[in-house]
Amino acid sequence: MRIAFVTTEFAGTGQVNGGLGNYLVRITKLLAERGHQCEVFVCNGNDLPKRADKEYEKDGVRVRVLTHHAPDSLGLQDLPLSAWTRNVLMGSWRLAEAVRTRHAQMPFDLIQAANCGLPGLFIDVPVPLVMRLSSYEPVWYKAYGFRMNVDAAVLQILERTCMLDCESVYAPSAFLGSSLAKELKMSIDIIPSPAYQEIAPEQWDSAWAEKVAPQGQPYLVFVGSISRMKGCHVLGEAIRGVLAERPEVHFQFVGREISVDMDAFFNTARAFASRVHLLGSQPHARVYPLVARAVGLVAPSLVENLPNSVLEASLLGTPVVGTHGTSIEEVIENGVSGFLVPPGDSSALRSAILEILKLPAESRRALGERARSNVQQHFGPEACVSKLIAHYEAILGKTIAARIPSERRLAFVLSDVEAVSNASDGVAVQLDAVMRSRTWRVASKFHRVLDLILKYRPRHPGAD
Numbered sequence: 001m002r003i004a005f006v007t008t009e010f011a012g013t014g015q016v017n018g019g020l021g022n023y024l025v026r027i028t029k030l031l032a033e034r035g036h037q038c039e040v041f042v043c044n045g046n047d048l049p050k051r052a053d054k055e056y057e058k059d060g061v062r063v064r065v066l067t068h069h070a071p072d073s074l075g076l077q078d079l080p081l082s083a084w085t086r087n088v089l090m091g092s093w094r095l096a097e098a099v100r101t102r103h104a105q106m107p108f109d110l111i112q113a114a115n116c117g118l119p120g121l122f123i124d125v126p127v128p129l130v131m132r133l134s135s136y137e138p139v140w141y142k143a144y145g146f147r148m149n150v151d152a153a154v155l156q157i158l159e160r161t162c163m164l165d166c167e168s169v170y171a172p173s174a175f176l177g178s179s180l181a182k183e184l185k186m187s188i189d190i191i192p193s194p195a196y197q198e199i200a201p202e203q204w205d206s207a208w209a210e211k212v213a214p215q216g217q218p219y220l221v222f223v224g225s226i227s228r229m230k231g232c233h234v235l236g237e238a239i240r241g242v243l244a245e246r247p248e249v250h251f252q253f254v255g256r257e258i259s260v261d262m263d264a265f266f267n268t269a270r271a272f273a274s275r276v277h278l279l280g281s282q283p284h285a286r287v288y289p290l291v292a293r294a295v296g297l298v299a300p301s302l303v304e305n306l307p308n309s310v311l312e313a314s315l316l317g318t319p320v321v322g323t324h325g326t327s328i329e330e331v332i333e334n335g336v337s338g339f340l341v342p343p344g345d346s347s348a349l350r351s352a353i354l355e356i357l358k359l360p361a362e363s364r365r366a367l368g369e370r371a372r373s374n375v376q377q378h379f380g381p382e383a384c385v386s387k388l389i390a391h392y393e394a395i396l397g398k399t400i401a402a403r404i405p406s407e408r409r410l411a412f413v414l415s416d417v418e419a420v421s422n423a424s425d426g427v428a429v430q431l432d433a434v435m436r437s438r439t440w441r442v443a444s445k446f447h448r449v450l451d452l453i454l455k456y457r458p459r460h461p462g463a464d
Helices: 019-033 083-105 137-144 150-164 174-184 206-212 232-245 263-271 284-292 308-315 346-358 361-378 381-396 406-421 427-443 450-455
Strands: 002-007 037-042 054-058 061-065 110-114 129-132 168-171 219-223 250-254 276-278 296-299 320-323 338-341
Touching: 002 019, 002 083, 019 037, 019 061, 019 308, 019 381, 037 083, 083 150, 083 406, 110 381, 129 381, 137 150, 150 174, 150 406, 168 174, 168 381, 206 284, 219 284, 219 308, 219 346, 232 263, 232 346, 250 284, 263 276, 284 308, 296 308, 296 346, 308 320, 308 361, 320 346, 338 346
Parallel strands: 002 037, 002 110, 037 061, 110 129, 129 168, 219 250, 219 296, 250 276, 296 320, 320 338
Antiparallel strands: 054 061
């Protein structure tokens, strides 16, 4: 198969990168090893490169990194939205242009779009469109502590539109998949992300880990964005009690900081600066040895989607203290391969951390080994990529109707932005109204049938 991946993240491009970018590097490499031709189109409208596109090939995968600059004539730069949101939309337009051009040169059999940052919004190539869910904007937005505004409403409406316009949507975790299947009233398959160590131990930067780790003293590690969604504000409360009871313990934090409503956490970090270490984002070569030597990995997330940090810690044999009802329970069994506590419960989190610290080293190793065995059995690369290929092949056997051209999609976008930004009854009320309307219109397949588009055209005066 020839498969195009459209995304806002891809590890190694020099852009901001998270779980999505790491996943795509892994899955495209695994697909290429099995003889499939993968091309990645990445554009993050609020990140590098700013001036020029760039292209390279790695592990048999062609990668094209795009700037977000779109023609002024589109009207995107004049929208009553923040520069950040306008850049997201312009990046989506650039991705659609690039995929359309490449498809004309060497046709794709299938396109996979991420949901983060709307990379599939303007895709109009007449091949099956698959979406992999890394998150869900309304739930993640709330968990990060962001406040609802016009920009958030527009992004949530358009994310939902993209989902409902795809031939198939799948999620790595049952937690996210089942939740959205109920809300969107659609089938969402569960295809776990493959878990494996990208770098062999002989390539680890162990010297760095030895330098930053406290000599001869136990520590726990956190890996991910330092944010409310990841539960760091809860961990900050728990840390105070742990450090008071165990004065020899340290905490290592690896990841970028998202400071919205996180003052209490950073106050704790400053108050215990000699024992709470903020190390910033680091490559796998440094993260692996740091995690491998830790007493445990702490993952107190409020919501999750099968986090790479938990999978990788398990493969390293490092026990995890996580939260249940967030997808982490799909990897860790409480009391068997780690510890799970209710999300948002700092007292329970503190107790679980103290419990893992009290365990003999042999008991901690046993927890880690059981976690490793479970991940190898259920999240191994061969099983995960085979399931994904079978999913693709099933979609290729279906008849795909013609897609709405990008220009008409743009008209719908402009109309939705106008409806939300001019709302007299509040953004939240207008968001709910447009969401209900959007569900009905897409369920009626207006995106696929020109007659229905024309029938509903009065709802979109800018669609002519």
